[in-house]
Amino acid sequence: MKKKLKSVAEIAANLAGDETIKGRVDREILRSRMVTTLLQFRIQKGKTQKQVAEYMGCDPSKISKIEAGNDLQLKWIDIIGYLSALGVSINILFEDPSIPAAGQIKQHVFAIHNLLEKLAGIAKQVGDDTQIVDKIHLFYGEVLLNFLSKFGDSYKKLLPFVKFDNAELPESASMAKGSRKKEKAKQDSLAAC
């Protein structure tokens, strides 16, 4: 029989003989996500606690304390200092679920635009390096294809609920409407038989 793999929280609850411990440990793990990410960055970059501490102008014991603790004890200034020591920049994405989907889409469109501008900037900088410029060019095409494909999928799902005036009916919608009519006629004739 295949052995069931247990999560750390399940092990903790099992050893304590108390099921409520599982929730407590899961919560603590969730509260330590930022610290775990910082720690992963330090190890990935091959930096010691001492090196990070030197950059931040503090004692290595402070770094040790940060890494052994959870996100609730993190100070903003420590996050910035720690990541700067590793040469990692910060991008913060604020997500407000109460913002309507349309607002969120606008935000994402602007974010994609900024990133594309960044790529265009890189192409400008390395103007002579045709290999990089070609790759960026290809990637622009890929982005457009992906966008059109995803946009098309969603648009198809939206169309059946859209009521158009005949005058302003787009070709694709007109075709969709036409095919719905044909489908209905087919069903009617089948029913008549």
Next chain:
Amino acid sequence: MWYTEDGEAIRSGFKKVSRNHPEEYAACFANLDKVLTILNNGNKVGGFKVGFFRPEGNGLYRIGQTGVKDSKEVRLYVYPDTESEIMYVLAMGTKESQKNDIKEAKKKTKKIKVAKKENN
């Protein structure tokens, strides 16, 4: 992929700590989760230095915590079997019981190593 095993754990210590110091108990296990994340990212035991994950000799490691304010010093003892990628959770206790906890956990480590040798 590393996974955790508790079949050899000395349960009395875990029950005692979870009852008397529940927050420290959870913090220690959260730190175990951090270690597993690092190992599952392809790092080797001994290939990285983290203050709360320290060797105690004979392959035994201790995991501490500082996440709880005014907390009791609590330690979790584990044996990472690098070959099979199994993290054996063995013992838990406070600073006062550490001498005995390490002794008992080392006995368990030896037992696991012997059993593995015999199976091979």
